Amino acid sequence: MNVLEVAGLNVSVRDTTLVSDVDLTVGPGERVGLIGESGSGKSLTALSILGLLPEDVVPSGSVRLSGVDHDLIGADERALSRIRGRDLAMVFQEPMTALNPTMRIGDQIAETMLIHHTHPTRSAARAAAADLLDRVQLPADLLRAYPHQLSGGQRQRVVLAIALSNDPALLICDEPTTALDVTVQALVLDLIVQGVVARSSALLFITHDLAVVATVCERVLVMYGGRVVESGPVHEVFTNPRHRYTQGLLAASNLEAAGSRLTTIPGTVPAAGHFPSGCVFRNRCAHATDLCATTPAWSGTSTTGYACHHPAGAPHA
Numbered sequence: 001m002n003v004l005e006v007a008g009l010n011v012s013v014r015d016t017t018l019v020s021d022v023d024l025t026v027g028p029g030e031r032v033g034l035i036g037e038s039g040s041g042k043s044l045t046a047l048s049i050l051g052l053l054p055e056d057v058v059p060s061g062s063v064r065l066s067g068v069d070h071d072l073i074g075a076d077e078r079a080l081s082r083i084r085g086r087d088l089a090m091v092f093q094e095p096m097t098a099l100n101p102t103m104r105i106g107d108q109i110a111e112t113m114l115i116h117h118t119h120p121t122r123s124a125a126r127a128a129a130a131d132l133l134d135r136v137q138l139p140a141d142l143l144r145a146y147p148h149q150l151s152g153g154q155r156q157r158v159v160l161a162i163a164l165s166n167d168p169a170l171l172i173c174d175e176p177t178t179a180l181d182v183t184v185q186a187l188v189l190d191l192i193v194q195g196v197v198a199r200s201s202a203l204l205f206i207t208h209d210l211a212v213v214a215t216v217c218e219r220v221l222v223m224y225g226g227r228v229v230e231s232g233p234v235h236e237v238f239t240n241p242r243h244r245y246t247q248g249l250l251a252a253s254n255l256e257a258a259g260s261r262l263t264t265i266p267g268t269v270p271a272a273g274h275f276p277s278g279c280v281f282r283n284r285c286a287h288a289t290d291l292c293a294t295t296p297a298w299s300g301t302s303t304t305g306y307a308c309h310h311p312a313g314a315p316h317a
């Protein structure tokens with residue numbers, strides 16, 4: 001059973017169709033990327049799943065979430081607000097819009113758990129909030145801070161802590177690092193992956209940055225002109241794109257540059273080989289093209305490198 005099943009999704013405004021016939025599934029714990037140029041329909045697809053489209057924008061088709069016995073398309077706001085923040089969580093590009101400027105950070109994290117009754121008491125929710133803040137590598141004294149006292153990267157880590165607070169079945173991220181300083185982008189990506197892996201949550205990750213998809217996702221869908229034009233495992237789509245648009249996207253991307261930045265690990269790779277920081281194209285090694293592409297069990301990240309579980313002793317060069 002998939003965590004998310006989108007079937008025949010159309011999105012239109014008045015007589016203009018903006019998203020056409022999108023089918024999309026995300027399995028339990030799977031990390032799926034949605035890429036495409038600006039205006040290709042990625043955000044409208046995400047907002048349709050979340051039930052957050054503007055009033056004049058109308059979705060049709062079906063969006064099913066595991067454990068929820070009704071279609072999310074056409075569901076009323078009360079039903080959707082029970083699901084959002086509990087089964088289905090989101091991180092958008094601009095963290096300030098997701099935070100309440102007048103509320104302390106600790107209270108905002110605790111509130112999500114109290115609203116959904118996932119912690120029985122205020123003190124239990126506060127303790128869980130402190131733990132969540134620690135897991136996004138922020139100091140405990142920020143629990144009493146207000147959003148304006150934090151940097152953009154810190155705010156986005158708070159938004160992530162809130163999104164993960166109820167162990168969602170699915171986390172949707174829409175360009176979560178685009179507005180951040182490059183120095184903190186990698187850390188926020190690491191924390192997103194660590195967060196979903198630790199909870200076995202599935203991830204739908206929207207970006208126009210192919211190198212980020214290569215780092216974060218296992219499968220990718222390519223959107224163009226409101227349609228999904230290609231999909232498949234990341235290493236397949238990125239090494240052997242079939243659609244002309246995907247080929248163009250790859251040619252214009254920074255993936256080659258990212259690949260050429262790989263540092264070669266000499267000799268044989270241990271059971272858990274570590275890719276150095278900056279290795280944004282984990283599906284390919286500088287000397288052994290398919291070594292990582294065939295690995296089924298890539299897991300976990302750190303700020304210093306990406307861990308990739310190879311067969312012990314596999315030749316690297």
Ligand SMILES: Nc1ncnc2c1ncn2[C@@H]1O[C@H](COP(=O)(O)OP(=O)(O)OP(=O)(O)O)[C@@H](O)[C@H]1O
Nearest residue numbers: 013018037038039040041042043044045054057208
């Ligand atoms: N409320 C709206 N009314 C009319 N058209 C809209 C509305 N929202 C989005 N669109 C149009 O729908 C198309 C898809 O928009 P969408 O935001 O999903 O693109 P995107 O792929 O997420 O782009 P980006 O990467 O720039 O965020 C665009 O042409 C956009 O101009």
